Amino acid sequence: MDRTSAQDVMRCDLCETAVVQMHCDTCLVNLCTACVGKHMISDQSINHKVVPFETRKSIPIYPGCVSHAKEQCEMYCKQCDIPVCLSCLASKQHIGHELSKVLQVVDEKKDIIMKEKKELDESICPTYQEIASDVKNRMSQLEKEYGDLSTAITKHGEDWHREIDKLVKKLKAEVDEMKNTQLQTLQKHLDEINKTMSDIKDEIDSMETATDTNDLSNLLRVTSNASRYRNLPHKIFPSLPKFIPGRQQGEELGKLFGVLSSSSLTSDQHGYSMKTPQKSPEAGSSPPVKQLLDEPESVTTIDTVYSGILGGLYNVACLSDEEIWTSGTDNAMKLYSINQGSLLKSITTKSGNNPYDIAVTKSGDLVYTDYIDRTVNIVKNEKIEEVIRLQKWRPRGVCSTTSGDLLVIMDSNDNKQTKVVRYSGSTETQTIQFDDKGKPLYSYGPFYRYITENRNLDICVSDSEAKAVVVVNQAGKLRFRYTGHTLALKNKPFDPQGITTDSQGHILIANYNNDCVHMTDQDGQFLRYIECRLSVPYGLCTDTNDNLFVAQYGDRQVKKIKYLK
Incomplete structure (x- = not known):
């Protein structure tokens, strides 16, 4: 039977047949009662901590000491910024240093991680989602306005003779080139935002994984990177060219028909602001209705x-x-x-x-x-x-x-x-x-x-x-x-x-x-x-x-x- 099937119960990792009843918090192995003894003697150099399966991860796994093999560190030297064991303390290397229990340091770090995760989850990530939506809307509006611009050129061209059709096509090609240039810039901007959003979600997943384990070594190695995302991207403002119909005669045909002004894209570093988390799902983005x-x-x-x-x-x-x-x-x-x-x-x-x-x-x-x-x-x-x-x-x-x-x-x-x-x-x-x-x-x-x-x-x-x-x-x-x-x-x-x-x-x-x-x-x-x-x-x-x-x-x-x- 497929042991990973949703219809099957969890089986012992050793015999692979009996139902799981115990768990080794040290080795992260699921065991049946018959296999507990076999697992305990499989590696006697390890202090196996076997607990009922329902209470797994309840016993913390302290970091191993880098200086003293097989010793666990239950204290943390804040001055040296490392976990220390009893032998380290006895060696007088940390005399006068500020010491804390590892569990206390872990709790403090977990609080920091959870706060940063909450900020990423509730503020930074939604802000980037709104920025992506804003850029998409600007691209859509840009498409519409460039469409209007092309229509204006076409209507103006209908009043002229066939000999100016070539000029109309030339001007519309310039419009398309300007539009494509700006859309490419905005698409690149959007891709960068989406990449950042993906990184943020990976960061959130990583934090969730770190905070869901009882392996304190892994948790202590987690580095919070929320600060790198607080500086929001610049806000880009496309500037459309203007179609200026020519009215003066005696000029060359191109000037008589009309010319396009130049287009541009401007960027505002302070164009976006961080989204404030809503207190409740019902609050929404719209202001409350007042009578x-x-x-x-x-x-x-x-x-x-x-x-x-x-x-x-x-x-x-x-x-x-x-x-x-x-x-x-x-x-x-x-x-x-x-x-x-x-x-x-x-x-x-x-x-x-x-x-x-x-x-x-x-x-x-x-x-x-x-x-x-x-x-x-x-x-x-x-x-x-x-x-x-x-x-x-x-x-x-x-x-x-x-x-x-x-x-x-x-x-x-x-x-x-x-x-x-x-x-x-x-x-x-x-x-x-x-x-x-x-x-x-x-x-x-x-x-x-x-x-x-x-x-x-x-x-x-x-x-x-x-x-x-x-x-x-x-x-x-x-x-x-x-x-x-x-x-x-x-x-x-x-x-x-x-x-x-x-x-x-x-x-x-x-x-x-x-x-x-x-x-x-x-x-x-x-x-x-x-x-x-x-x-x-x-x-x-x-x-x-x-x-x-x-x-x-x-x-x-x-x-x-x-x-x-």
């Missing part, structure tokens, strides 16, 4: 001070759940304590101009736009650094995205164009200006516009001149326009100003005319008004607990409002 309060309630009010002819407050941005940045009708950006209402810090713009909009980055740095100076600036350790300088455009609203990019909405110098531009650092990576029919997404002219990003990565723009909120997806495709609720308060036109979102994907819009805040879901469906005796609401932001902060222009107060349970 609306029956009636929103004002929690506290912070008084601010702004000078100028009108002396008003425009913007508010949460630094933390205890502090907020504000800006208004002078050139100072001021940090206030929420609980105490006191002014903590004031920073003057580099140019002396009033900031148009403010935002706080993931790392806690303040960002502001200078419309007159045509710059976007960041404040680090109270020092102002110019991040972006525009030539033919002027920045208005700004926000910091979950990926660490900056989204800036800007107007052309002649006030006849408006667009949204995504920046990674100071590098432009995306432009959003037209819909699928080539029509402008945003109104133009000297009017206020603010911007934010929703949790589903939609880009939401508050367009005051258009009396609308324009929402596009991450790729810049129009999703919907929100033009206010039919039962408008006070029967005044919808006049959107500040805009923000929360953990639930709600979009909150300050309605300047009607002294209220509109709340919609992530698809633009109206949910409710938030009034709370607001007075000319302008800037908005939310903290990590989904409290809403409203900057009131007229009375220069910031109201903290609770609207979710």
Whole structure:
């Protein structure tokens, strides 16, 4: 009979017929009672420890001494970092050294291994799985966007005569070459991540094997390598080329038809963050669902001070759940304590101009736009650094995205164009200006516009001149326009100003005319008004607990409002 069959019972390792009843913890041999004596005399130089099969591995096997044959080490010299036997101790080689029992050292090492195994199992490995999924998604998105690019080239080519077909093929071949180059880079990146994940799983298996044995020598030889995996790989951002149709005549045919801009791949060392283990399987990756309060309630009010002819407050941005940045009708950006209402810090713009909009980055740095100076600036350790300088455009609203990019909405110098531009650092990576029919997404002219990003990565723009909120997806495709609720308060036109979102994907819009805040879901469906005796609401932001902060222009107060349970 096959002794390894699942239908068979375990047999003695010596006679291979009788059922196992005993076990030698020293030799790791299964025995029947009849074979115990035979095994004991098979090698009398070994101290055989035979125990009932059910209690196997209950007796620790101490490491053998390298200096004294056949002696076991029950103590451990921490100074020499080796196990020692009684003869070693008697030889006075370890006088004055700190000694511990081997079992105690093993228990400490087992705790370290189990903690490292838990980190690998619950944090590092899931993080690499998420990174692999992210790279796959980027590759899929890259395929789609390159497909869109090829389609655009094809449509443009349909308007031309047959003699330009060869040029169309040439440009599409360049697109394919760029795409393949970037996909190969991402595939190599993915292969490296998968290899690391395989190494992590091998590490976990090795740790499980080590901690499941009673052979203390093997356990002591285990080396924990979790630290080598804590430095996560760089995050790669593909930059697509742009197809620029040619419009000027008198040029050679290739320039008339259009050319491709160059593509690129950028890498961000801090693009990924370690996944925090969930406390329970039900927790998931999505934030917990919160219900609306029956009636929103004002929690506290912070008084601010702004000078100028009108002396008003425009913007508010949460630094933390205890502090907020504000800006208004002078050139100072001021940090206030929420609980105490006191002014903590004031920073003057580099140019002396009033900031148009403010935002706080993931790392806690303040960002502001200078419309007159045509710059976007960041404040680090109270020092102002110019991040972006525009030539033919002027920045208005700004926000910091979950990926660490900056989204800036800007107007052309002649006030006849408006667009949204995504920046990674100071590098432009995306432009959003037209819909699928080539029509402008945003109104133009000297009017206020603010911007934010929703949790589903939609880009939401508050367009005051258009009396609308324009929402596009991450790729810049129009999703919907929100033009206010039919039962408008006070029967005044919808006049959107500040805009923000929360953990639930709600979009909150300050309605300047009607002294209220509109709340919609992530698809633009109206949910409710938030009034709370607001007075000319302008800037908005939310903290990590989904409290809403409203900057009131007229009375220069910031109201903290609770609207979710």
